[in-house]
Amino acid sequence: MIKFLHAADVHLDAPFAALSPEQAAGRRQEQRALLTELAEAANAHGCDVVLLAGDLFDSAGASDETLLALRRALASIHAPVFISPGNHDCLLPGSAYLTEDWPENVHIFKTDSIEAVELPEKNLRVYGAGFTARFEKPLLEGFHAKADGMTNLMVVHGNPTQTASPYNPITPEQLESSGLAYLALGHIHQKSGLLRRGNTFYAWPGCAMGRGFDELGQKGAYLGEISGSGVRLDFLPLSGRKYEILRVDAGDDALAAITAALPEDTQNDIYRVILTGEAEPADIPALQAALAPRFYALTVRDETRPRRALWAGAEEDTLRGLFLQALKAQYDAAQTEEDRRKIALAARCGCAAMDGEEAAE
Numbered sequence: 001m002i003k004f005l006h007a008a009d010v011h012l013d014a015p016f017a018a019l020s021p022e023q024a025a026g027r028r029q030e031q032r033a034l035l036t037e038l039a040e041a042a043n044a045h046g047c048d049v050v051l052l053a054g055d056l057f058d059s060a061g062a063s064d065e066t067l068l069a070l071r072r073a074l075a076s077i078h079a080p081v082f083i084s085p086g087n088h089d090c091l092l093p094g095s096a097y098l099t100e101d102w103p104e105n106v107h108i109f110k111t112d113s114i115e116a117v118e119l120p121e122k123n124l125r126v127y128g129a130g131f132t133a134r135f136e137k138p139l140l141e142g143f144h145a146k147a148d149g150m151t152n153l154m155v156v157h158g159n160p161t162q163t164a165s166p167y168n169p170i171t172p173e174q175l176e177s178s179g180l181a182y183l184a185l186g187h188i189h190q191k192s193g194l195l196r197r198g199n200t201f202y203a204w205p206g207c208a209m210g211r212g213f214d215e216l217g218q219k220g221a222y223l224g225e226i227s228g229s230g231v232r233l234d235f236l237p238l239s240g241r242k243y244e245i246l247r248v249d250a251g252d253d254a255l256a257a258i259t260a261a262l263p264e265d266t267q268n269d270i271y272r273v274i275l276t277g278e279a280e281p282a283d284i285p286a287l288q289a290a291l292a293p294r295f296y297a298l299t300v301r302d303e304t305r306p307r308r309a310l311w312a313g314a315e316e317d318t319l320r321g322l323f324l325q326a327l328k329a330q331y332d333a334a335q336t337e338e339d340r341r342k343i344a345l346a347a348r349c350g351c352a353a354m355d356g357e358e359a360a361e
């Protein structure tokens with residue numbers, strides 16, 4: 001059995017341009033902390049290999065702090081580490097992959113033709129290639145792994161979801177005829193789960209940490225096992241902050257509605273709360289101030305529609321007008337506040353149904 005850790009798209013030293021310079025620096029430090037987390041997970045899992053499938057850096061250059069943290073984390077891994085540069089950290093002249101010294105257990109694929117590294121003691125062969133420019137040709141075209149009884153893996157950055165992608169597009173036919181037991185991919189930031197074409201399993205873990213509201217939810221890496229019966233993959237959640245978007249029907253009390261809709265433990269997360277439904281305009285600064293202590297960062301947006309005056313349109317000679325006239329007569333004749341509340345609700349629901357909207361109680 002071969003055990004592996006597969007991570008991708010860490011995007012070290014990302015600018016985090018939407019944050020203040022202090023917060024951005026803090027988030028880059030959190031990215032470096034992920035490296036230790038990955039290394040410790042690989043060791044705890046007893047991995048035979050670690051596969052890093054590109055965009056480890058956000059750009060060709062890297063800060064001294066990041067290089068130090070990366071070298072230290074990689075050297076602490078008790079297994080060989082294979083790195084395949086991607087489009088963000090492609091092998092341009094001056095790339096840290098080309099200019100820096102790396103620990104002995106690290107192998108970087110430095111060209112865009114597929115090469116193999118054999119680990120005979122594990123009966124394992126690891127193929128890989130790196131992007132040499134922002135865009136990369138289809139690297140798996142005509143590729144077939146050596147069929148000699150060794151387990152064949154590949155780590156590469158690329159896109160198996162679009163055949164016209166400029167980022168090493170990978171077709172189902174290429175996967176099927178590859179002869180690989182597992183293809184460790186990177187590039188797409190939303191994790192794939194375990195996929196299969198023919199006898200080849202493949203997956204991409206998504207980015208290691210969310211960096212914006214287009215990278216929502218829990219991020220992480222994959223821990224896997226390859227045996228005679230195939231590949232097994234477990235998601236390894238990493239402790240980076242989560243981005244979440246929460247839509248809340250504002251109702252009569254927006255603060256209460258948001259509080260009721262929020263999960264616990266959001267202190268480390270970055271939230272965008274969007275108020276929806278029919279409501280009075282919300283006092284956004286007051287809501288932000290009241291809720292801010294529950295988050296690392298919070299934005300509240302008001303996307304509510306103004307409340308329609310209840311009986312507006314009752315004079316119109318339309319279906320809505322006739323409906324409202326009938327209910328208004330009942331409302332005026334009602335004896336109790338409870339009856340008036342029910343009739344008003346019926347009027348709102350009826351109008352919302354006629355408008356094709358959902359009514360807010």
Ligand SMILES: [Mn+2]
Binds near residue numbers: 055188
């Ligand atoms: Mn990426």
